[in-house]
Amino acid sequence: MQAKPRVLVARAVFPEVIARLSQHLEVYANQTDEVWSKAMLTQRLAGMQGVFTTGGDSIDQQVLAACPALKICANMAVGYNNFDLAAMTAAGVLATNAPDVLTETTADFGFALLMATARRITESEHYLRAGLWTKWSYDLFAGADIHGATLGILGMGRIGQGIARRGAHGFGMQVIYHNRSQLAPEVEAELRACYVSKAELLKRADHLVLVLPYSAASHHAIGAPELALMKPSATLINLARGGIVDDAALAQALQIKTIAAAGLDVFEGEPALHPNLLKIPNVVLTPHIASASIPTRLAMANLAADNLLAFFTGKAPLTPLNPEVLQGAGQSAAAPD
Numbered sequence: 001m002q003a004k005p006r007v008l009v010a011r012a013v014f015p016e017v018i019a020r021l022s023q024h025l026e027v028y029a030n031q032t033d034e035v036w037s038k039a040m041l042t043q044r045l046a047g048m049q050g051v052f053t054t055g056g057d058s059i060d061q062q063v064l065a066a067c068p069a070l071k072i073c074a075n076m077a078v079g080y081n082n083f084d085l086a087a088m089t090a091a092g093v094l095a096t097n098a099p100d101v102l103t104e105t106t107a108d109f110g111f112a113l114l115m116a117t118a119r120r121i122t123e124s125e126h127y128l129r130a131g132l133w134t135k136w137s138y139d140l141f142a143g144a145d146i147h148g149a150t151l152g153i154l155g156m157g158r159i160g161q162g163i164a165r166r167g168a169h170g171f172g173m174q175v176i177y178h179n180r181s182q183l184a185p186e187v188e189a190e191l192r193a194c195y196v197s198k199a200e201l202l203k204r205a206d207h208l209v210l211v212l213p214y215s216a217a218s219h220h221a222i223g224a225p226e227l228a229l230m231k232p233s234a235t236l237i238n239l240a241r242g243g244i245v246d247d248a249a250l251a252q253a254l255q256i257k258t259i260a261a262a263g264l265d266v267f268e269g270e271p272a273l274h275p276n277l278l279k280i281p282n283v284v285l286t287p288h289i290a291s292a293s294i295p296t297r298l299a300m301a302n303l304a305a306d307n308l309l310a311f312f313t314g315k316a317p318l319t320p321l322n323p324e325v326l327q328g329a330g331q332s333a334a335a336p337d
């Protein structure tokens with residue numbers, strides 16, 4: 001009998017997902033959820049044909065060179081900046097991600113973070129818990145309105161569109177966006193969204209939500225010069241990736257009130273945070289949980305597992321990022337002797 005393909009699951013996941021994978025694959029799980037350095041991951045990947053990764057597990061040229069048996073990397077994330085996709089394609093390694101299943105949950109969270117930030121929810125709760133609330137005042141934690149305001153969206157993919165829909169249809173917001181490419185007129189009409197230049201977006205938005213993918217091109221897309229263009233009353237929400245915002249420049253802008261407030265779910269160098277962000281009150285900080293509803297995280301894990309199972313049972317993976325490597329997939333999926 002042919003040996004089952006060996007697959008490493010780099011981080012702890014739902015036990016039922018490990019059980020599903022184990023029906024067809026020899027699974028090396030990390031259910032104690034140790035966070036491995038790249039060297040440790042590389043060591044554990046030796047002899048593995050597949051890997052189940054999360055957004056923090058980097059698969060680059062070095063890892064690929066050290067793990068020639070590797071045939072597929074299935075990311076439990078829609079973002080895949082942890083993959084060197086060109087190097088994977090060159091090495092004939094299939095990459096898959098986990099799109100769609102998290103869109104609505106992430107868009108919900110974008111709104112939650114926007115509302116918490118604009119209406120100063122966490123700041124006021126900290127004040128109350130600290131026993132500082134002694135009287136009602138006309139301007140106590142008075143913030144910005146959401147209904148009727150101008151919602152700016154930078155990056156108009158699936159999640160951006162989910163946020164636009166909520167803003168336009170749920171809160172009567174005027175939606176403006178900037179993206180690499182303009183949406184089709186019928187999509188713009190449905191979303192009631194208007195395409196503008198990046199500079200106009202920065203100048204006009206009352207609330208600016210970042211939902212663009214991270215790449216060398218989007219590194220520090222929001223830094224001191226961009227923040228300076230924004231309204232002093234504006235809020236900035238980063239749901240996308242750390243590194244898109246220059247966190248040091250943002251902390252400074254929040255301190256001197258270049259903008260009013262920010263809500264951040266992702267950080268440069270996370271889980272570490274720029275220390276200045278922890279010192280200022282007008283920022284809502286959450287630990288990369290935008291997709292973290294239980295059904296959605298389960299759906300993301302199952303989609304990554306489905307990709308692995310499809311690949312190793314000779315079926316078409318559901319969400320390939322470099323489908324060109326599937327030419328000759330029959331031999332790619334073969335288990336070792």
Ligand code: 8YV
Binds near residue numbers: 054076078079290
């Ligand atoms: C994940 C995310 O929670 O899907 C993404 O790109 O950022 C999050 O939904 C995280 O990357 C874990 O894999």
